[in-house]
Amino acid sequence: MILYDYVLSASCYKVRLMAALVGERLDLQAVDFHPGREHKSASFRDLNPAGTLPVLVDGDLLLTESTAMLVYLATKAGGWMGSGAVNAAQVQGWLAFSARLGASLGMARLHDMLHYPVDIAAVRRAGVDCLRELESHLTEARFAGRIFLVGDGPTIADIACFPNVALAPDGGVALDDYPSIRLWMRAIRSLERFIEMPGIHRLHELKPAPEAV
Amino acid sequence: MGTEWVAVGLSRDLPAGVAMPALWQGRELAVWRSASGKLSAWNDRCPHRGMRLSHGFVRGETLACIYHGWVYGTSGSCIHIPAHPDLVPPATIKAETFLCVEAGGVIWVGAAGATDTPPEFAGYVPLRSVATQADAAALAQASGLEQAAQGLLGSTAAGGVCLILSTSQTKTTIHALAAKEADRVALSRWLDGVVRRAEERVLA
Numbered sequence: 001m002i003l004y005d006y007v008l009s010a011s012c013y014k015v016r017l018m019a020a021l022v023g024e025r026l027d028l029q030a031v032d033f034h035p036g037r038e039h040k041s042a043s044f045r046d047l048n049p050a051g052t053l054p055v056l057v058d059g060d061l062l063l064t065e066s067t068a069m070l071v072y073l074a075t076k077a078g079g080w081m082g083s084g085a086v087n088a089a090q091v092q093g094w095l096a097f098s099a100r101l102g103a104s105l106g107m108a109r110l111h112d113m114l115h116y117p118v119d120i121a122a123v124r125r126a127g128v129d130c131l132r133e134l135e136s137h138l139t140e141a142r143f144a145g146r147i148f149l150v151g152d153g154p155t156i157a158d159i160a161c162f163p164n165v166a167l168a169p170d171g172g173v174a175l176d177d178y179p180s181i182r183l184w185m186r187a188i189r190s191l192e193r194f195i196e197m198p199g200i201h202r203l204h205e206l207k208p209a210p211e212a213v
Numbered sequence: 214m215g216t217e218w219v220a221v222g223l224s225r226d227l228p229a230g231v232a233m234p235a236l237w238q239g240r241e242l243a244v245w246r247s248a249s250g251k252l253s254a255w256n257d258r259c260p261h262r263g264m265r266l267s268h269g270f271v272r273g274e275t276l277a278c279i280y281h282g283w284v285y286g287t288s289g290s291c292i293h294i295p296a297h298p299d300l301v302p303p304a305t306i307k308a309e310t311f312l313c314v315e316a317g318g319v320i321w322v323g324a325a326g327a328t329d330t331p332p333e334f335a336g337y338v339p340l341r342s343v344a345t346q347a348d349a350a351a352l353a354q355a356s357g358l359e360q361a362a363q364g365l366l367g368s369t370a371a372g373g374v375c376l377i378l379s380t381s382q383t384k385t386t387i388h389a390l391a392a393k394e395a396d397r398v399a400l401s402r403w404l405d406g407v408v409r410r411a412e413e414r415v416l417a
């Protein structure tokens with residue numbers, strides 16, 4: 001399985017993380033997203049006319065939407081999709097919500113890191129609205145003794161939403177005021193086989209003390 | 214009377230091994246709980262280079278700064294500097310500590326030398342903490358609750374509620390408690406509505 005990848009992209013990280021969690025090996029092809037804008041080049045658009053990252057190729061299958069890649073990796077491995085009508089529908093709801101996170105918190109980060117021309121106040125405000133919705137939902141889940149978005153265990157919904165939330169401070173949106181989101185992120189960061197990206201770390205408590213390395 | 218105390222968070226949001234940021238009288242604090250359950254509240258600045266200690270990580274009975282890994286014990290004293298493993302850190306390297314206690318599932322920080330005990334809210338259990346741009350007056354109006362010593366108190370369709378308000382220059386943090394028999398989900402959604410309405414007034 002080949003993933004056309006940019007290491008700092010939240011969407012690419014979603015797919016790398018999902019693959020790691022289900023134990024799928026990816027052949028990573030680095031694309032010079034910044035500053036090279038290679039994803040907009042004619043030769044890259046021969047592969048993906050939309051000129052976006054990530055792109056996943058497995059034999060004849062070519063996927064250009066990260067949520068579709070999560071569905072593919074999870075379904076192949078089994079689990080992670082939410083079982084039953086209610087949970088499956090809720091997973092789809094959170095996949096759509098993850099697009100709102102990308103358009104708000106994700107755009108604020110691209111603005112601050114790569115100078116994307118967006119109305120920064122508007123995208124940050126939309127990002128805070130998303131965080132409040134997420135916090136309220138996770139708070140209710142905790143009342144019921146749960147910590148993940150849907151049902152009792154982690155699903156692709158968590159993986160789709162986690163990166164842009166965890167990276168929100170890169171776009172000037174603080175996470176200080178969301179205790180349930182903090183505990184949800186800890187639960188994800190402590191999943192077995194969790195992998196990191198620049199700006200997102202595994203729970204340090206689970207790593208050996210530095211002097212022991 | 215408990216007037217010397219300010220609520221900075223809820224016990225349910227700070228399990229053992231977790232650090233979190235909080236505001237106390239305009240000061241940024243790092244509040245954290247050790248593996249054995251000991252609670253600490255410190256100035257949220259690492260004595261080394263000023264990194265936020267609330268971004269640090271708890272290992273056992275210590276808090277380590279995320280930047281260069283300086284390790285602090287529950288007294289606030291630096292006990293280990295990874296770049297100089299053989300050095301015993303001088304006693305002057307110490308995080309500024311604050312008086313911090315829990316009562317009724319609420320975490321309180323008091324002024325140095327506070328002699329009384331924090332307020333107790335018999336019959337109430339912690340619900341959730343929410344931050345808002347709206348001030349206490351707008352929240353009182355939007356909620357329809359009565360003014361009380363530490364904030365707002367009253368009943369809603371979802372049951373009784375107590376909102377402990379902690380204000381800083383930039384925001385109001387609401388630490389909401391629910392009456393024991395209240396419907397927590399309904400009360401949590403009611404609170405979201407109160408915040409939205411109070412903020413509409415602020416922005417209008």
Ligand code: FES
Pocket residue numbers: 259260261262263264278279280281282283
């Ligand atoms: S700033 Fe905390 S260890 Fe350097």
